[in-house]
Amino acid sequence: MYQLFVWEFLQPYAILLLVTGFALLRLWHRRQETRARLLWVSVPFATLFVISLPAVADLVLGSLEWKYPPLGERPADVQAIVVLASYVYPPAGEGGLPELDESTASRCRMAAQLYRQGRAIPVLVTGGSANPGKDPVCAVAMRDFLVQLGVPATDIVVEGDAQTTYENATNSKKILAERGITRVVLLTDAAHLYRSVRCFRKQGLDVIPCGCRYRAEYLEFSLPKFLPKVRAVEACQRACHEWLGVLWYWIRGRL
Numbered sequence: 001m002y003q004l005f006v007w008e009f010l011q012p013y014a015i016l017l018l019v020t021g022f023a024l025l026r027l028w029h030r031r032q033e034t035r036a037r038l039l040w041v042s043v044p045f046a047t048l049f050v051i052s053l054p055a056v057a058d059l060v061l062g063s064l065e066w067k068y069p070p071l072g073e074r075p076a077d078v079q080a081i082v083v084l085a086s087y088v089y090p091p092a093g094e095g096g097l098p099e100l101d102e103s104t105a106s107r108c109r110m111a112a113q114l115y116r117q118g119r120a121i122p123v124l125v126t127g128g129s130a131n132p133g134k135d136p137v138c139a140v141a142m143r144d145f146l147v148q149l150g151v152p153a154t155d156i157v158v159e160g161d162a163q164t165t166y167e168n169a170t171n172s173k174k175i176l177a178e179r180g181i182t183r184v185v186l187l188t189d190a191a192h193l194y195r196s197v198r199c200f201r202k203q204g205l206d207v208i209p210c211g212c213r214y215r216a217e218y219l220e221f222s223l224p225k226f227l228p229k230v231r232a233v234e235a236c237q238r239a240c241h242e243w244l245g246v247l248w249y250w251i252r253g254r255l
Helices: 002-009 014-032 032-051 054-065 102-114 137-150 167-177 191-204 230-251
Strands: 080-084 123-128 156-159 183-189 206-212
Touching: 002 156, 014 032, 032 080, 032 230, 054 167, 054 191, 054 230, 080 102, 080 167, 080 191, 102 137, 102 183, 123 137, 123 167, 137 183, 156 167, 167 183, 167 191, 167 230, 183 191, 191 206
Parallel strands: 080 123, 080 183, 123 156, 183 206
Antiparallel strands: none
16 A cells, blocks of 8 residues: 555656646636636646546557557568667767667567577668768667677678668568568567558568567556556657557558
């Protein structure tokens, strides 16, 4: 009970949001003549409060993640593993090394695990630089990390030009076609699979989706699920980004 109180109730974000909500309710009750003007504050606040609830975040993020459950084992007939980049941090100082962000590192670890599940097959890492000519190339840093994880450098193919999911798909298609590869495991964050799988299939590839970093939990009615959390806002923002990306890609004919 003590842990529940400390970790769920005594959090600055939750306390501030609840206090602000209570203050707004007081204003609505006491100042009837200004209710029209209060709407300009109340509507954004109510929206922020709703997307701050973990139960809502699970629903919104789950709309993307639940379509593709985790891949247990690598299918025996898969010809290659394609790993999409997220971001790589530049070296912290002179002589330092680039550092993969959490998403990219997780994808590479999953790729190494899949690689060891059967015969040796190519691992294609795809992703360019956030600032070409200045920041490190994601795919190069991914290759180095995969080598550290035990994947032979000779089995790693680097595609270091893609700047978008669409370019991941088109550039990878060209490389794979040169090798006669059509059936691949596509590895990215679970929330990113919905858009990326459709992009790659649009290029004529036979795709087996493989997600990592699943964040949406199946619905359960417990008090903590209805207390505002910062991570819920982040999850809703990620889902919104993906759904807007799906809409934009659909308009452009990329899905």
